[in-house]
Amino acid sequence: MQLIKRSCGVVWMIAGVALMALLFRIAVQEMSNKPQIDTWIQWIVFLIVFIPILAGFIIFGYYAVTGEYDNI
Amino acid sequence: MNQTISTRGIWRVIGASSAGTLIEWYDFYIFGSLATVIANQFFPKTNPTAALLSTLATFAAGFIVRPFGALVFGRLGDLMGRKNTFLLTLILMGGSTFAIGLVPGYESIGFAAPLLVLLLRLVQGLALGGEYGGAATYVAEHAPPGKRGYYTSWIQTTATLGLFLSLGVILLTRHLLDSDPATSIQKFNNWGWRIPFLVSILLVIVSIYIRLKMEESPLFKKLKASGKTSSNPLKESFGHKANLKMVLLALFGAAMGQGVVWYTGQFYAQSFMENVCKVGFDQSRTILIWAILFATPFFIVFGALSDRLGRKRIMLAGMLLAVCLYRPVYRQMLQTAEVPALPAVTRTAVDGGSQRIALENGFQYTTQTVSGNSIATDKQLAPGSYWIMVGLVFIQVLLVTMVYGPIAAFLVELFPTRIRYTSMSLPYHIGNGVFGGLTPFIATLLTTTYADNKLIGLWYPIVVAAFCFVIGLLYLSNRTDTDVTD
Numbered sequence: 001m002q003l004i005k006r007s008c009g010v011v012w013m014i015a016g017v018a019l020m021a022l023l024f025r026i027a028v029q030e031m032s033n034k035p036q037i038d039t040w041i042q043w044i045v046f047l048i049v050f051i052p053i054l055a056g057f058i059i060f061g062y063y064a065v066t067g068e069y070d071n072i
Numbered sequence: 073m074n075q076t077i078s079t080r081g082i083w084r085v086i087g088a089s090s091a092g093t094l095i096e097w098y099d100f101y102i103f104g105s106l107a108t109v110i111a112n113q114f115f116p117k118t119n120p121t122a123a124l125l126s127t128l129a130t131f132a133a134g135f136i137v138r139p140f141g142a143l144v145f146g147r148l149g150d151l152m153g154r155k156n157t158f159l160l161t162l163i164l165m166g167g168s169t170f171a172i173g174l175v176p177g178y179e180s181i182g183f184a185a186p187l188l189v190l191l192l193r194l195v196q197g198l199a200l201g202g203e204y205g206g207a208a209t210y211v212a213e214h215a216p217p218g219k220r221g222y223y224t225s226w227i228q229t230t231a232t233l234g235l236f237l238s239l240g241v242i243l244l245t246r247h248l249l250d251s252d253p254a255t256s257i258q259k260f261n262n263w264g265w266r267i268p269f270l271v272s273i274l275l276v277i278v279s280i281y282i283r284l285k286m287e288e289s290p291l292f293k294k295l296k297a298s299g300k301t302s303s304n305p306l307k308e309s310f311g312h313k314a315n316l317k318m319v320l321l322a323l324f325g326a327a328m329g330q331g332v333v334w335y336t337g338q339f340y341a342q343s344f345m346e347n348v349c350k351v352g353f354d355q356s357r358t359i360l361i362w363a364i365l366f367a368t369p370f371f372i373v374f375g376a377l378s379d380r381l382g383r384k385r386i387m388l389a390g391m392l393l394a395v396c397l398y399r400p401v402y403r404q405m406l407q408t409a410e411v412p413a414l415p416a417v418t419r420t421a422v423d424g425g426s427q428r429i430a431l432e433n434g435f436q437y438t439t440q441t442v443s444g445n446s447i448a449t450d451k452q453l454a455p456g457s458y459w460i461m462v463g464l465v466f467i468q469v470l471l472v473t474m475v476y477g478p479i480a481a482f483l484v485e486l487f488p489t490r491i492r493y494t495s496m497s498l499p500y501h502i503g504n505g506v507f508g509g510l511t512p513f514i515a516t517l518l519t520t521t522y523a524d525n526k527l528i529g530l531w532y533p534i535v536v537a538a539f540c541f542v543i544g545l546l547y548l549s550n551r552t553d554t555d556v557t558d
Contacts, residue, residue: 005546012324012543038126049136049506053323060320068317069547 002070009064016058023050085214086226088286089207092162092279093227095272096203097234098241099169100196102268103133104339105238109265113177114186126186133197138505141201142497143306149206149493150305153296154213154289157493158206162283165199166276168192173269201505205497212484213289218379224480225375229368232472235338236364239357241268291489305494309487318486319499325548326482327503329391329540330475332533335508336398337468338364340515340529344402345461348519348526349409350437352450355458362462367469371477378478382550387482390474391541397471398530401464406526408460411437411448507536 027043063069103110115126141161149157172192178185207227215223249264250256256264287293295301302308310316338360345356378386414431422428422438430436434454439446453461483496515529522528 008542008546045136053502053506056320057324059316060324063313063317063320064547068313069321072321072547072549 002067005069006065006067009061009066012061012064013058014061016054016061019057020051020054023047023054082211082214082216082223085286086211086223088279088282089158089211090226090230091275092158092283093203093207094230094234094237095275095279096162096165096200097231098237098275099165099269099272100200101235101238102169102242102272103172103193103196105242106265106268109261110189112261113265114175114189116178133193137194137197138201138501138509139498141198142205142501143201143494144198145202146205146309146494146497147305149202149209150302150491153292154206154210154493155283155286156288158203158210159280159283161199161202161206162276162280164195165203166273166280168195168199169269170273170276172196173266197505201497201501204500205493208480209484209493209496210289212481213291213489219376220484221378221383221478221481222372222376224484225372225477228375228476228480229371231334231476232338232364232368232371232469236361236368238268239361241271243354243357243361295489300490302490305491309491309495309498315487315491315495319495321543321547322483322486322496323499323502325540325544326387326479327499328507329394329503329537329544330387330479331503331506331508332511332536332540333391333394333475334472334504335511336394336530336533337465337472340511340533341405341465341468343512343515344405344529345409345465349405350447350449350451351409351461352452355452359458359461359465363465363469366462366466367473370470370473374474374477375481378481383478383482383485384544384548384550386478387475388541388544388548390471391537391544393474394468394471395534395538395541397467398534399527401467402527402530405461405464408457408464409451409453411435411451412454 023046027047031040031043111126145157145161148160169192172189175185175188175192204227207230208224211227212220212224245264245267246260247253247256249259292301308315309319341363342356342360345351345359346353351359374386374390412431412433412435414433414435416429417432418428418430420428425441427439428436429439431454433456434452435457436452437448438450440449441447479500483500484492487495511533514532518528518531519526
């Protein structure tokens with residue numbers, strides 16, 4: 001079980017990075033397709049809110065890999 | 073040793089906490105429920121800046137401000153005490169809600185109107201961010217071990233009941249302003265919408281009075297007396313690995329999935345009925361009201377059950393069922409709202425060349441031409457279909473009770489007393505305010521992009537809940553921490 005928890009930690013870290021890249025890509029695409037101030041505001045808010053959350057997800061994955069959740 | 077109070081005492085604590093929390097949820101939801109009416113009054117589309125402020129009010133209040141409120145008031149609650157902090161959140165919420173009801177419209181005071189409403193909406197989000205953590209912590213720290221899930225589940229009813237109350241007050245006000253239904257709705261849209269905001273102050277005053285009479289949490293009093301309160305709850309909560317890892321686990325293993333299930337089962341269900349199934353305004357809301365009424369007792373059932381079976385099992389079961397059932401349930405909702413192949417009994421011409429058609433089983437709808445195609449809108453379901461729809465929404469609210477009933481006790485038990493308010497508030501409000509609050513937006517975005525697939529919007533809550541289920545299954549413990557005095 002500990003091995004599964006730690007191995008999955010790598011998955012969470014990769015997923016966090018991938019989701020961050022995807023979010024940036026969609027944000028840039030949407031802001032380019034609709035260059036209006038309220039579209040820009042929406043996507044800037046998403047970036048401000050989700051980047052720290054995804055950073056937290058990467059940290060969560062790191063903690064999993066290093067065994068911090070082995071004995072919860 | 074966990075200090076507990078008499079049974080009568082705990083019910084006073086629950087009553088004082090729940091009343092105020094329910095009012096705060098009501099105050100927060102009436103704004104969202106009346107978004108279209110408020111937009112017409114304060115954010116006219118003809119003024120781009122006002123429309124921009126509307127976007128800010130909608131997004132910033134939920135996404136940024138709630139978690140920020142969790143940090144601000146969580147910190148205060150761990151420094152000053154639970155009682156004073158969640159008294160402050162109640163005053164802020166009540167005051168800002170009442171003030172929204174008083175702000176003159178854009179036509180009267182111009183640009184100042186949307187600016188004021190935006191600021192007041194931000195204050196609402198801030199106050200809500202501080203309320204829940206305080207109320208849940210306050211009740212949990214009074215509850216006896218072995219019954220914490222049961223007693224805190226009463227707080228868990230308040231969000232859904234706040235929604236129920238907001239829908240009910242809005243519907244009643246909308247129909248009682250004039251004997252003629254159309255005139256009543258027109259009056260509501262012009263000035264009657266202010267009534268739900270203004271009446272909340274009476275309920276807030278009563279709640280403040282009740283909370284003023286309450287004692288501080290016994291655990292916090294003991295902590296303060298022994299000089300062991302945290303000097304920097306934010307740093308302790310998020311700057312030390314031992315606690316940060318639990319905050320992250322609480323978010324990704326529980327609150328994230330709980331948030332999307334909560335919003336899908338209530339807000340998205342109502343929006344789906346109205347905007348996709350084309351059920352009329354009133355029925356889409358009364359269906360939700362009935363479903364909430366029937367399902368609300370199950371918050372208590374699952375909260376109590378979590379005391380016996382463990383919080384993890386109940387919450388994850390709810391998430392797994394949501395992942396498996398959303399698509400078939402929503403498919404059935406679409407089928408239930410389809411126009412039956414029955415002869416029309418009456419056809420009445422309405423404005424714009426449309427027709428209002430009534431079928432022999434009681435089903436009614438208005439025809440509308442969109443892009444050259446005639447579609448059925450403003451549907452009024454026949455009685456049989458109406459109750460089937462109630463049943464389908466009831467299933468979703470039941471899943472809400474499974475994921476939400478135990479979570480207050482779960483979050484309280486994860487964190488030590490000295491930083492509990494701070495630590496539990498942030499994952500909760502990110503899970504609900506951000507992940508849950510985004511559900512309508514992302515669902516609409518998906519539905520607009522892939523217009524032929526009416527169920528595409530469900531993939532967001534399904535994927536998020538599935539992720540959370542896997543993480544919770546792997547990393548959460550099902551052990552219940554009976555001692556919250558640490």
